[in-house]
Amino acid sequence: MRIRIGAIGPRDSLDKIKEVAIEDSRIELVEFEYFHSDELEHLIQNNRYDVTQWIFSGQTPYYYALHNGWITEEEGYYPQLHGMGLLGTILKIFLERGEVTTALSLDSVNEHTVQLVSREYNLNSLHFELLPYNQFRTYEEIIDFHMQSYIKKKTEVAVTCLLTVYDELKKRGIPCYRIVPSHLAIQNVFNLLVSRAKSQIYQKSKVAIMGFELADPTALDSRNVYESRKNKLIAELELVSVAEKLNGVLSEAKDDRFHIYTTYGDVELFNSSQSLNDLVKEFELKTSLNLKVGIGSGYTIDSAMEHVGLAFESLDSLSNHSIPFVNQEKKVIDLSKENTTYFTVENLPDSWKKVMKENNYTPTIPAKIYHFIKLKRIEHFDSDLITSLLKNTDRNSRRILNELEQMGLLQVCKEESTGKPGRPKKVYTLML
Incomplete structure (x- = not known):
């Protein structure tokens, strides 16, 4: 997979950067020419989700963008003047x-x-x-x-x-x-940015395990064995629904704790569109059971599970309704206070927002599709993937994809036979 890197600078600097990028098969370069620092915010904010990293032509535009909070230190760099x-x-x-x-x-x-x-x-x-x-x-x-x-x-x-x-x-x-900057200085920056991008992709793919415990384990107990079993099934059914939303798998209860196995990227994606707090409240509303949640992430299932245990241990020192997340460095983060806006409608490309506004099309579902495809680095996809993502019927998914295609937001790159009577299945790619 080629890493998509945005280059920001005046034309002559971009030409120099492009010369180096052409020789590097790891890189897909997207050029953004600018003439004055006032243009930087618009260029970065409107394109930040279409590139993985940024290379700036020099020290001044890089630090100007960093100082104003338009990028972080992990999102870009510039060639040193040796x-x-x-x-x-x-x-x-x-x-x-x-x-x-x-x-x-x-x-x-x-x-x-x-x-x-x-x-x-x-x-x-x-x-x-x-x-x-x-x-x-x-x-x-x-x-x-x-x-x-x-x-x-x-x-x-x-x-x-x-x-x-x-x-x-x-x-x-x-x-x-x-x-x-010299050819070598530019190449050194590309090496750094490619390394960062691969690390970020790996980070998104890390194992994440969500643990769920009832605040009162006796709540499922009942003198009536049928009532007790019914309560437990209702709780499990709601957790299956949660697992679907997280593109994960629910394991059987162990030591009065349920676990959902997913990826860190899926947790991040979910928490951007619906807060984990809302998820817990919805569960409690439907089941009349109070829930405790702890999340662990790691490079292996064993380390992620260990971090789930640490997350639950940390609940004693946190406020009520906290959702502790323990990462691979064993750092505890309260996700009940975190709600990233990375994947919102507002962060769609301007071209998408403009087209949907012109067509009076509600952008919520297109935003979810767009950001999921970007997060997972999926180049081609069909209605099966969208059906799984949106939890709807294949017919509905095909209708949505067809509408996005007609608006020019998706492009059909090929058609595949399903082995069944009827039309072949369309395979799409995003249009930026």
């Missing part, structure tokens, strides 16, 4: 200017890198006015730095990493050159 990129730009200055250049203003590159290049290639006669920074500075600050250095005759040439700064300095008549 010595080779700086050296190549210096050589270009010498060749193109045809005259001795002894003083340069330079932003984004730290003093350590400059010293290494100067020592390694005997460039100690060059003077650098530096503006290093840890995360980002405004374009205006960087432009002013280069302007003042040139006006005060401290420098003869400006060297920048930013296209906006480069264009503005050229307009003002200041000799200016751009540093672009």
Whole structure:
């Protein structure tokens, strides 16, 4: 499976990034050209669920997006400006200017890198006015730095990493050159992003076990053996319904505890559309039984089951109605206070929302289909999968898929024979 990576930057940087991506069979690159930092929020928010990771053209857009909360540190990175990129730009200055250049203003590159290049290639006669920074500075600050250095005759040439700064300095008549990341620096970032993406996919596939206990184990007991059995069957039937919603399997009761085996991704998907608190309340309403829930996740069934036990142990120190989740690091998280909005209607691509609005189509079911397909990394699917997901009839699923196809949100990629009389089954793929 190829990892879908979004690239954000000006056109020349995207072309450089694309050159590297083409050579890497692991990557499917999606390019997003931008001209100013004001565009970043729109680009990221509207496309964040269509890519797995982000590669930014440089330090400034990456940290600007990170600072504003549009991405997390685990969702992207940028190519570091190593010595080779700086050296190549210096050589270009010498060749193109045809005259001795002894003083340069330079932003984004730290003093350590400059010293290494100067020592390694005997460039100690060059003077650098530096503006290093840890995360980002405004374009205006960087432009002013280069302007003042040139006006005060401290420098003869400006060297920048930013296209906006480069264009503005050229307009003002200041000799200016751009540093672009090297092929190796870009490849290193791709290696990091692919590794992260594979780890995330693995994380979603981890075993998750939900444990259910009655707050009062004697509640099922009755002097009437038939009444007692009836109460137990009602409880089990409701838990079977819960297992279906989680795409999981309900095991038989053991030590007065029921278990549902599923994946971490399915728990996350469910908790985004219907809170686990609501799930427990619905069970208690239908059965008149109070429920305690503990969830454990791990790389094996044994470790996940161990973490279920830890989750129930933690209930003593948590408030009523808490739903403890213990992950593979044995960290306890109260899911009753967590309700991710990752898979909501609002986080559908703009193109989907626009089409459904134009067709006056309720987006709830399409959103569930879209996010499930994305979560599971499913490239092709048919009505059987949707029937299982939506818990409805195959006829209903075929109708829904046909409607989405007519709106251009799905595309038929092939048809398969079912071995039965009638039309072949359509196989679909998502249209972004």
